[in-house]
Amino acid sequence: MITPCDFHTHTLYLRCANETMTIPAMIAKARELGIRQLGVTDHLNTLDKLPLHHRIKADLLALEAPGLDVWFGVELNFLDCDGDFAYHEQVRDESGFQFAIGGIHGTYCDTYDLRTIIDIQHRHHLATCRNPLVDVVVHPYWFGKHEFDRKGWPWFDSVRHVPESYAVELGQVARETGTAIEINGCANLDNAANPEAYLDEYVDYLAAVASTGCRFSLASDAHDISRMATALTALDVAERLGLTDDRIWRPRTPPLVPAGA
Numbered sequence: 096m097i098t099p100c101d102f103h104t105h106t107l108y109l110r111c112a113n114e115t116m117t118i119p120a121m122i123a124k125a126r127e128l129g130i131r132q133l134g135v136t137d138h139l140n141t142l143d144k145l146p147l148h149h150r151i152k153a154d155l156l157a158l159e160a161p162g163l164d165v166w167f168g169v170e171l172n173f174l175d176c177d178g179d180f181a182y183h184e185q186v187r188d189e190s191g192f193q194f195a196i197g198g199i200h201g202t203y204c205d206t207y208d209l210r211t212i213i214d215i216q217h218r219h220h221l222a223t224c225r226n227p228l229v230d231v232v233v234h235p236y237w238f239g240k241h242e243f244d245r246k247g248w249p250w251f252d253s254v255r256h257v258p259e260s261y262a263v264e265l266g267q268v269a270r271e272t273g274t275a276i277e278i279n280g281c282a283n284l285d286n287a288a289n290p291e292a293y294l295d296e297y298v299d300y301l302a303a304v305a306s307t308g309c310r311f312s313l314a315s316d317a318h319d320i321s322r323m324a325t326a327l328t329a330l331d332v333a334e335r336l337g338l339t340d341d342r343i344w345r346p347r348t349p350p351l352v353p354a355g356a
């Protein structure tokens with residue numbers, strides 16, 4: 096049995112998620128879904144956004160006996176191709192982020208070449224694993240549909256384009272570095288931009304990653320309250336993969352707000 100959890104959610108504060116994603120509403124929805132462990136992880140693309148994260152933390156600390164364990168985390172993005180994250184030890188320690196998830200959020204390509212696009216993703220996945228400040232590689236092979244549409248490119252409609260050797264290497268490096276690979280409900284498993292076959296193909300991809308013995312993080316990546324249920328889709332996929340609870344990543348630190356009575 097895997098304990099239901101969700102370690103990737105967004106709030107209204109950063110204006111990435113919509114107004115349904117208030118901390119109290121997220122707690123209520125997580126309880127309704129039977130989620131026992133929740134991580135709030137809004138984007139930190141530039142350090143001037145830190146005060147908005149401090150408001151999230153204040154709202155978390157105002158919770159009393161929320162009924163599930165709650166952590167304060169952050170999602171990082173590369174500042175440019177092969178660049179850094181807007182993050183370091185001092186930011187972590189001063190803001191009190193308990194964990195960091197991170198990854199690539201664009202193709203960094205101007206012309207369409209599928210192999211190059213995949214190679215760049217793979218390189219950034221490995222770099223994320225090797226960053227000691229990052230605990231989880233987010234949504235492998237998620238792409239923004241709007242980027243592909245804007246550039247007039249054929250959509251990335253199947254993870255079968257990714258060589259199996261890349262999946263295995265990602266799992267190996269994740270295992271070596273103690274980084275978890277995310278199983279992401281909204282971005283990968285239940286994304287309306289993807290054709291029906293995508294899910295089963297993605298499970299096959301994850302199986303190749305999992306063959307290395309690495310750990311996985313379960314996540315909704317919800318930007319709307321109705322989408323938090325996709326954390327349970329991620330849980331279903333973990334069970335399909337035969338993962339046991341010890342293969343599921345959780346933060347090393349105790350929750351910021353424990354479940355309580």
Ligand SMILES: [Zn+2]
Pocket residue numbers: 170200233234
């Ligand atoms: Zn993301």
Ligand SMILES: [Zn+2]
Pocket residue numbers: 103105170316
């Ligand atoms: Zn996200």
